[in-house]
Amino acid sequence: xxxxxxxxxxxxxxxxxxxxxxxxxxxxxxxxxxxxxxxxxxxxxxxxxxxxxxxxxxxxxxxxxxxxxxxxxxxxxxxxxxxxxxxxxxxxxxxxxxxxxxxxxxxxxxxxxxxxxxxxxxxxxxxxxxxxxxxxxxxxxxxxxxxxxxxxxxxxxxxxxxxxxxxxxxxxxxxxxxxxxxxxxxxxxxxxxxxxxxxxxxxxxxxxxxxxxxxxxxxxxxxxxxxxxxxxxxxxxxxxxxxxxxxxxxxxxxxxxxxxxxxxxxxxxxxxxxxxxxxxxxxxxxxxxxxxxxxxxxxxxxxxxxxxxxxxxxxxxxxxxxxxxxxxxxxxx
Amino acid sequence: xxxxxxxxxxxxxxxxxxxxxxxxxxxxxxxxxxxxxxxxxxxxxxxxxxxxxxxxxxxxxxxxxxxxxxxxxxxxxxxxxxxxxxxxxxxxxxxxxxxxxxxxxxxxxxxxxxxxxxxxxxxxxxxxxxxxxxxxxxxxxxxxxxxxxxxxxxxxxxxxxxxxxxxxxxxxxxxxxxxxxxxxxxxxxxxxxxxxxxxxxxxxxxxxxxxxxxxxxxxxxxxxxxxxxxxxxxxxxxxxxxxxxxxxxxxxxxxxxxxxxxxxxxxxxxxxxxxxxxxxxxxxxxxxxxxxxxxxxxxxxxxxxxxxxxxxxxxxxxxxxxxxxxxxxxxxxxxxxxxxxxxxxxxx
Numbered sequence: 001x002x003x004x005x006x007x008x009x010x011x012x013x014x015x016x017x018x019x020x021x022x023x024x025x026x027x028x029x030x031x032x033x034x035x036x037x038x039x040x041x042x043x044x045x046x047x048x049x050x051x052x053x054x055x056x057x058x059x060x061x062x063x064x065x066x067x068x069x070x071x072x073x074x075x076x077x078x079x080x081x082x083x084x085x086x087x088x089x090x091x092x093x094x095x096x097x098x099x100x101x102x103x104x105x106x107x108x109x110x111x112x113x114x115x116x117x118x119x120x121x122x123x124x125x126x127x128x129x130x131x132x133x134x135x136x137x138x139x140x141x142x143x144x145x146x147x148x149x150x151x152x153x154x155x156x157x158x159x160x161x162x163x164x165x166x167x168x169x170x171x172x173x174x175x176x177x178x179x180x181x182x183x184x185x186x187x188x189x190x191x192x193x194x195x196x197x198x199x200x201x202x203x204x205x206x207x208x209x210x211x212x213x214x215x216x217x218x219x220x221x222x223x224x225x226x227x228x229x230x231x232x233x234x235x236x237x238x239x240x241x242x243x244x245x246x247x248x249x250x251x252x253x254x255x256x257x258x259x260x261x262x263x264x265x266x267x268x269x270x271x272x273x274x275x276x277x278x279x280x281x282x283x284x285x286x287x288x289x290x291x292x293x294x295x296x297x298x299x300x301x302x303x304x305x306x307x308x309x310x311x312x313x314x315x316x317x318x319x320x321x322x323x324x325x326x327x328x329x330x331x332x333x
Numbered sequence: 334x335x336x337x338x339x340x341x342x343x344x345x346x347x348x349x350x351x352x353x354x355x356x357x358x359x360x361x362x363x364x365x366x367x368x369x370x371x372x373x374x375x376x377x378x379x380x381x382x383x384x385x386x387x388x389x390x391x392x393x394x395x396x397x398x399x400x401x402x403x404x405x406x407x408x409x410x411x412x413x414x415x416x417x418x419x420x421x422x423x424x425x426x427x428x429x430x431x432x433x434x435x436x437x438x439x440x441x442x443x444x445x446x447x448x449x450x451x452x453x454x455x456x457x458x459x460x461x462x463x464x465x466x467x468x469x470x471x472x473x474x475x476x477x478x479x480x481x482x483x484x485x486x487x488x489x490x491x492x493x494x495x496x497x498x499x500x501x502x503x504x505x506x507x508x509x510x511x512x513x514x515x516x517x518x519x520x521x522x523x524x525x526x527x528x529x530x531x532x533x534x535x536x537x538x539x540x541x542x543x544x545x546x547x548x549x550x551x552x553x554x555x556x557x558x559x560x561x562x563x564x565x566x567x568x569x570x571x572x573x574x575x576x577x578x579x580x581x582x583x584x585x586x587x588x589x590x591x592x593x594x595x596x597x598x599x600x601x602x603x604x605x606x607x608x609x610x611x612x613x614x615x616x617x618x619x620x621x622x623x624x625x626x627x628x629x630x631x632x633x634x635x636x637x638x639x640x641x642x643x644x645x646x647x648x649x650x651x652x653x654x655x656x657x658x659x660x661x662x663x664x665x666x667x668x669x670x671x672x673x674x675x676x677x678x679x680x681x
Contacts, residue, residue, distance in 0.1 A: 023382075023392050024383070024395060026382050027378075027379045027383045027386075027388070027392075027396055030378050030379065030382040031374070311421075311422070312421055314391070314395065314424075316422075
C-alpha cells in the first residue's frame, strides 16, 4: 500500500451537474437564514457569531434526565486545559456506555455545545453518557492542536471512567463534519498510540480529505452548504501552507491514512449533494477493503448537514433514525 | 473593521451568484425592517421551491406543519386521500375527523380542504401558510388528477362487471373506498359507483341504481342502466325526467323487459310516434299531463290556458285513439311514454 491514498480527482468538467436536491431540503435551504456562506478566510471572524440556539444547562439536563457539568481537564503537554461538557444519565444504576462527541464547524468555529442536542437524543433513548469536547480552533491553533485537544479529553475521560460512571469498554467517538474528521483521527490515534479501545466511530458527513479534489467537491462548488471554496478555507486554516501537500498527517486528514485496518466498527453517513460525498464513500470502501466493519448511508439529495437545517424533512427523520439504530445495535448488551 | 460591519453589510459580502443566497439576503433584510413580511416571504419561498421541484402532497403538508408549528391535514374526499403531518414532520394518519372550527382553506374545486389543526385564530403567518400550501397542493392534484381518474374508471368498470370474479370486484370496491352500502349510477356513456349516502351529480341525465352491498353492484348497475333508458333531456323536444331512480320503478321494470323481448315496437309507442310527427306540442303536452297531479297543474307547467290544454288533449286523444284524461287512459299514456323512451335505447 502506498503512503497516501489518492481519490480520482477531476476538475476538468467530467463531472455532471449537481445531483438534484431533495425537494423538502431544497425548500428549507432556499430560505434558511443562517446558511453557512461560501466561506473565505476574511469572513471567519464574521461567522463566529454566538449561537442564539445554544442549549443551556437546563436544556441539557432535560428535566433531570442528565446531570450536567463542565470540567476543565489537562490538555496536551504544554497546552491549556480542555473543557469537557459531561452529561450523565441520572437514572443509571451501573456504568453506562458513552459517546465522546466532537463538534463540527469547519475546524474554525463552534464549541462543545454545538450539535450536542442530537447526541443527547441518542443518549436519552439508549441510556448513554455524553462527553463533548471543546478544542482550540483554527486558524489561531493549527494542526495538531485541535486533534491533540480532543485526544487529551478522550484519554482523561477513559482514565476517569469509574468516577464518571462510564463503561470504558463501550465508548464511541462521534462527530459531525469537522467533528467527524476529528473523530476519525481520534480512532486512528487511539489505535496507533494504544490509548483507547473504542467501541465504535460515528462519522457524520465527516471532513476527511484536505486535498479537496474529488468529483463531488468540484461538482458541488457554488452549491448547497460548505462547498469546495469553504472547504479549502477550513483546511487552510488548519494546515496553512501544508494543505494539499505530502506533509499532511493522517491525524489531520484521516483520508491520508495508508492503513485503515484495526479500526472500530464504523458508521458513516453523507448526502449525495455535498462536497464530502466521495471522500466519505471512499473512506467506507477502504475500511471494508481493510477488513473492517462499516455501515455507510448516502442520503439522496442531501446537502451538508441537511438534517440540522431541516430536521423535520422526511429524509432527515430517516437519516437520524438510521444513526440511532446503528448505535442501538452496536451497544446492545 | 470587520467587527463593525452590521448584518446587512455581511449579507452584501456573502451574496454569491446563487439564488438561494439572494432569497436569504432578502429574508434577512426584511427581518430587520418588517418581521411579518419576512416570515411571509420565507413561506412563499418554501412552497415555490417545493412546486418547482414537483414535491408530493406529503412534502407540502409537512412544509405547512413545520412553518405553522402545528399539525396540518389535507383531506380530499374525491380521491379518498388524507395526509396528516405533525409539527415535528412526522406523518401519521389522523385519529379523529377534522374539526370545522380549525383554520382551513379549500384546495381546488373538488372538495379537498387543507386544515391547520389549531384552535388559535390564524395570524398573518398561518394565513400565508394556508394559502401557499393550498396552491401548491392544488398544483399536485391537477398534475395527478388525469392519472387518478383513468385508474378509478378501470376500477369502477371492474366493480360493476357481473362477469368478474367476486374477490376481484370486492378488492376494487375497497380501492374505491366503497366499504358500506353503495349504488351504481348510469350516466350517458359513463358509469359511477358511489357510497349510498353520496349525492348523485347534478346536471346530467342519470339512472340511479338501488343501494346494495358492494358484492351486488353489478345488479345495481343493471337496474341503473334500465333507469337511464327512462330518462329524457327534459326539453320541449324531449320531455321527461332527467334523473330516474330504479327504486321508484316497481313493476315498470317488468314492463320494459317485456317490451324489450318483443321483436316489434309496442303499438301504443307507434301511435305516439305517429301522432307527434309534425306536432311539436304533442309530446310535451302529454308528458305534462302524465306527470302532473291535475290538469290545472299541467296547464301551469305548460304555461297555457286550461281551455287550450283541453283542446290539445281532445286533438291528441283522437290521434292516439284513447282517452288520456280518464284514469285508465292516463296510466296507458304513462306506460306508452315510458316505453317510448326505453325503446329509443335498446337493451344491452
